[in-house]
């Protein structure tokens with residue numbers, strides 16, 4: 001393979017300071033050739049993950065503040081366009097996806113661009129039945145669900161599971177997966193429209209948690225309490241979630257869309273029923289190559305068999321990333337948001 005040389009010009013959404021969606025600006029960007037071990041990929045689809053919003057707002061990478069101008073994004077899918085030296089097993093024109101490309105918190109961002117260079121080691125070849133848009137909608141969120149299900153709480157027949165924000169990107173996948181495994185799923189949602197989506201994806205019951213006391217509602221539906229709460233909302237629901245569980249219940253707080261949960265007095269877990277709490281972090285799940293491959297193979301297989309259906313809630317042109325951020329922050333979107341290159 002002849003290494004590609006030369007710098008190219010492209011467009012990217014960049015930010016020069018932290019702030020609201022308005023700090024995302026569509027600008028010219030210059031990309032050097034891929035370094036040894038890297039490939040250049042032309043994005044067809046880019047994921048909007050909630051962590052992008054946290055990085056945009058500032059303070060997410062506390063130990064490693066980013067230098068401006070910066071480009072957001074950890075996840076995308078597209079076509080290999082150029083290959084650096086010492087890369088093997090990747091071909092130009094190959095359809096690939098990636099989720100994160102470096103750093104324990106995936107500090108190596110840069111997806112909100114027409115093209116980017118990436119370590120070849122982080123590429124996931126796409127099977128023919130998964131489009132680039134589906135991959136961008138699904139890989140990181142699906143692997144987060146895989147982390148919850150395979151490492152923290154595996155639902156089984158007879159279990160009752162409460163899933164917060166059940167119509168969100170990760171929430172929909174968890175709802176489908178938990179009901180497929182035989183659990184009865186109660187989903188909290190922010191609107192009647194989201195309730196319909198959550199019901200279509202595996203929730204047997206839904207609770208409009210912005211209008212009703214969800215602890216009372218859970219106890220009305222399941223007086224004994226639930227066996228697990230899967231929580232990507234954090235601050236607004238975390239403490240009350242402890243009151244929804246049956247003895248020995250497990251609260252898995254995987255996200256913080258409403259803010260960080262408050263500090264927890266561990267003695268409360270004893271008082272409220274010998275409970276467990278865990279806080280998954282995605283990057284550990286797929287840090288080892290063999291674990292990443294196993295998790296991706298499982299996800300692709302679940303999609304191929306129709307167990308997991310990929311829900312693209314909204315598509316925006318990449319240059320309108322600011323509008324996409326505003327829609328997610330206003331909680332107007334269900335499922336995953338994809339930015340199209």
Ligand SMILES: NC(=O)c1ccc[n+]([C@@H]2O[C@H](COP(=O)([O-])OP(=O)(O)OC[C@H]3O[C@@H](n4cnc5c(N)ncnc54)[C@H](OP(=O)(O)O)[C@@H]3O)[C@@H](O)[C@H]2O)c1
Nearest residue numbers: 050165168169170189190232254255256257258281282331
């Ligand atoms: N642990 C990890 O490694 C890991 C990996 C991936 C994602 N995450 C985190 O998991 C969380 C959910 O991810 P996701 O992809 O499912 O997110 P998403 O699709 O953007 O959905 C977030 C949902 O949270 C609810 N929400 C409650 N309070 C909110 C607020 N103040 N602002 C915005 N939304 C609010 C909304 O649903 P309603 O309108 O129904 O309330 C919203 O649809 C995020 O915090 C994300 O960073 C963590």
